[in-house]
Amino acid sequence: MLLTKMRYLNPYIAGVGLGLFLLAAFVFSGQGLGGSGAIMRTVVGGVKIFSQQHVDNNIYMVNYGGGKLNPLDSWLVFEVVGVFVGGLLSGILSGRFKAETNHGPRINRRKRLILSFLGGSLFGFGARYARGCTSGVALSGGATLAVGSWVTMFAIFFSAYALAYFLRKVWL
């Protein structure tokens, strides 16, 4: 086991590796890879514990957990459990399995965590309107050449690049 911190893999090699697993998802199961879907399903699972009626009456959540539907009974949920395990293995092997908060040099930990929470919330909110996130829409839909996925992909990068200048103190 390598405990010293290792370099990241060459991005093009990492990209080919990712692409082959994405292709495998299509070839084996006819599925794309997802990130946010499993989080949404967990949320609906949580709401179900408090009120099944609330899920049944919500035109959006009912699709995930209406009646006897188990929101966690999904390919994407098992895939995300794998993502977690794969990330863990890679982190341990490369000496990056370490409790820390990564933040830019000009902000403190507390501010970073607040912004991370806020950014995560916005991302999660947007993902429900775009019907998926960078993994499920941009990556998977990019590879199947879905029209809407390419539109959403450009929208994501457009607003991130457009706002980057105003948030430079957060990251640089």
Place this chain on the structure above:
Amino acid sequence: MIFPLSHHLELSSESNYLIAFLIGIGFGFFLEQGGFGNANKLAKTFYFRDMTVVKVMFTAIVTAMIGLIIFRAFGLINMDQIWINPSYIVPGIFGGLVMGVGFIVGGYCPGTALVGMATLKVDAWINVLGGALGMYIAAEVIPYTYTFWKSTLIGERITLPEYFNISYGLTGFFVILFALAFFGFSEVMERKFGNREELR
């Protein structure tokens, strides 16, 4: 047409879920290896200092796309059984713009945050918690904006080659050209703005 195998072999959902888990491991492994578990590295993409995100993403898209186009050309894959994202254009743009803001503010996207969580990045745990809240809020808001959410559907499974009425091969060729141009651009920008120490 033997692909997707789950359909061809009529796999049970248990075996299909096992496949999901194994493929997820590969996905998570390469995300982490690429550096996607670190928000600082991810965010540097948006300052042209470290273009890892776009390089990994476009290489992955091109790799999987070439595979799909070849399997399709040889009649090995039944595309009707492959998940293709629906194209709700205006909600897709709206959601994309909001996600972009979330990306630059929070430093992660959901998939990368999961990998950050796995390697104990506290900011990633917080990011996923935020994501769960954002999704819950969306689930409560969508019923009130349902007409908008369901609007501008140009096709449940429409693809670029169908939309522009050109072949899959030619579309793939343009995507590859676009990706190569972007890689060249990224290398130039990194040389210009990147800190060589940081980039190794």
